[in-house]
Amino acid sequence: MSTQPNELSEQPGAAIRAGLRCLQLDGAIFLRAEFTAPWAYETPSCEQVMRLMKARGQRVVLFHIFTEGSCRIRLERGGTIEDFSAGDIVIFPSGDQHTVGYPSVDGAVPIQQLWPPQPWGLMPLMTHGGGGARTAMVCGYLLSDDAPFNPVLESLPPMIKVRPSGGPLARWVEASVDYALHATDRRAGDDPLLRRLPELLVTECLCDFAARRPPEETGWLAALSDPTVGRALGLMHRQPAHPWALQELARRAATSRSVLDERFRTLLGRAPMAYLTAWRLQLAARELRTTTASLAEVAGAVGYASEASFSKAFKRHVGVSPGEWRSR
Known part of the structure; x- marks a missing residue:
């Protein structure tokens, strides 16, 4: 039986964008971090993160964009360990607790001990480490409302590694981070692009992940x-x-x-x-x-x-x- 062109299988990227449009998403690229080896920190639980940030919503999506150096991340749920380097992006679709460090994740301190004193400026800087090899990243989040059903977020693994590898996505991410870091004279609420930037970044990274993922059984x-x-x-x-x-x-x-x-x-x-x-x-x-x-x-x-x-x-x-x- 023939199939009309508009009835072909749904493309993952288009479906991901449609699924995320159903959510009320709000977020920010809110923190710079610079570390020198050896260093390691651990994040609190998703619920604690939302309380600390005084955030409304039912789910927090965390992401880190690595701009210099290397690090290792251990996911507390299941103990998965991944290595990251400059240009890589990691997304935690459910805000899972994790530990980040270099050259290992041993001896991690709670990240709350490293946060700059509040009130924070537009892009506070967090520093830590022993004076060795340098690692730099920018951190962001997305808050999702208590949607009754969303197949996108429900289908994703707890930790996603995206490696743009110098293509259009890499250039777009680099330009977006540069824009956020240099927008020191305005807040996200006053700048429509800053307000949408976290959502756009996460969406495009998830589309890239879907296009590159290995085949899944279910x-x-x-x-x-x-x-x-x-x-x-x-x-x-x-x-x-x-x-x-x-x-x-x-x-x-x-x-x-x-x-x-x-x-x-x-x-x-x-x-x-x-x-x-x-x-x-x-x-x-x-x-x-x-x-x-x-x-x-x-x-x-x-x-x-x-x-x-x-x-x-x-x-x-x-x-x-x-x-x-x-x-x-």
């Missing part, structure tokens, strides 16, 4: 690349308001209902229509928080025939009514 990124499921996901993502039924999705994905259902459950752990419901409600949650559209308008935009059916589905999946969600 998960959202694997589903995007699957010839059958990827087509169905592309249709759902591009036309969430369409009155999809399993039979039509299967036909347009060039497969049978049973095969589509089985592939969805294998790769994503849920049935096609359950995924569609979750995706629609994710879009609706974003609209409720960021627009003044009426409940009926939001319901129609994500494929519900009535405000009542939308409100019932929203409360069943999210735990609160659309009105309560909007007023939070």
Whole structure:
């Protein structure tokens, strides 16, 4: 069966951008760090980071961009160890606790002991070490709201290493960091580019990661690349308001209902229509928080025939009514 060009498998980069657009993201490139060997520090838990930063939200995405030297990072969850050098970027999609150091991560001190005294200026400098080989980085974060469902963040490993390797992404990251470091006369709230920079950096790095990742057996990124499921996901993502039924999705994905259902459950752990419901409600949650559209308008935009059916589905999946969600 032939497939129309616009029904090809969803491209990972496009899907990642669409998924992140559903979130309310806010953040900053907020800290410079310069270390001399030997040195090592450990971060607090995600919850402690959010308390220390007096941040609102349910998830913090941390990232470091290394501009000079080398270091080693150990992820506390699972003990994974990775080496990094100038030009590399590390992202912690769930703000996982980790230890950073050079030449090893032994003898780490809590990072709170190294932070410059508050109140901080626009780009405070953190220094530490024994006077040896130098390592420099800039640190940033993104805060995500308490979205009911987001396949992008849920699908990512706890630590992601991105190595732009001198291509367009490397040049763009370098220019972005340079812009942030030299924007000393304005705050992010006064500069739209500074306010969006962390989101853009993380998004482009995640797209690069998705394009370069090794094949996976299961998960959202694997589903995007699957010839059958990827087509169905592309249709759902591009036309969430369409009155999809399993039979039509299967036909347009060039497969049978049973095969589509089985592939969805294998790769994503849920049935096609359950995924569609979750995706629609994710879009609706974003609209409720960021627009003044009426409940009926939001319901129609994500494929519900009535405000009542939308409100019932929203409360069943999210735990609160659309009105309560909007007023939070």
